[in-house]
Amino acid sequence: MPARKSTSSLLRRVLKGFLIASLLLVGLCLIGCEAVKEHTAYWGETKVPEYQKLSSTYEQIMVNRSLTLDVLPKIDALTGETRSQSESAVASVGQSENGRRSWFTLVAFHQYNLTAIHKYFLFIDEEAKSKRQRGLKFDCEIVLDKEHLGKAGDNEIVRRIAILKALPEYLRADVADVGAGGDLAGQANQKLEIGRLVLNQALKMVLLKLETSPVLVPRLSDPEGVPFEHMSFEKGRIRLVVVNGIATVKLRLGALADRFQEVPVVSTVKTAPVSTQTGN
DSSP: OHHHHHHHHHHHHHHHHHHHHHHHHHHHHHHHHHHHHHHHHHHEEOOOHHHHHHHHHHHHOOOTTTHHHHHHHHHHHHHSSEEEEEEEEEEEEEEEESSSSSEEEEEETTTTTTBBEEEEEEEEEEEESSSSEEEEEEEEEOOOOOGGGTTTTTHHHHHHHHHHHHHHHHHHHHHHHHTSSSSSOOOHHHHHHHHHHHHHHHHHHHHHHHOHHHGGGGGGGGOEEEEEEEETEEEEEEEEEETTTEEEEEEEEEGGGGTTTTOOOOGGGGOOOOOOOOOO
């Protein structure tokens, strides 16, 4: 009899311990699921930050391949944004309700064959109270003009510096072209211009660093790009790749500089077409 009682008591303790462990495991799983729901944005079954979702249209447009008939429906599908179109460019501008987050997608087309030759995406987040939590994401692809492709005698350092100096002029011309369409609301037009000026400031800081340290220029094509300091966002990182006459620029400021090598969202969503020239 004592042996049976001992065995029965041991069995009860084992079952009780198993039950407690199971309840703890279930509790941890529930807490983890709630934390994921609270801190993560979803798009389908993929966890996606807001700025990644907003840039998905940009990623689907392919420079030197997408025609106006391909691009315009994608821009039209951007709900809650202000759209404008001229004869050779189209833009969609959006902002959050409190105005502390703003973004735009801008595409310019070839005058004759109507293919996309420039595309830009900019996202600025100034909502966070701390400078270190604010961020900026900028991507662009540009079919370079002959004058910016460089001369035969130019070395790679000279070419890349020249491209970075030319980038603000490309963007200025395309923003002005869209504004000439006359159907962009004043506030949205202002967001385009503010974004352009913010980028100009960032590129000036990049050029200052590269011109004082030319040894960094070859590293522009590295996957991690080149870091630099920014007066408003504190830190930044930039990458420049030139392939077949197309310059791909990737720039991140503030908190987003630490996420420089994030993969574009469309590459993880099977139903969305993927641009093969994103430079990411």
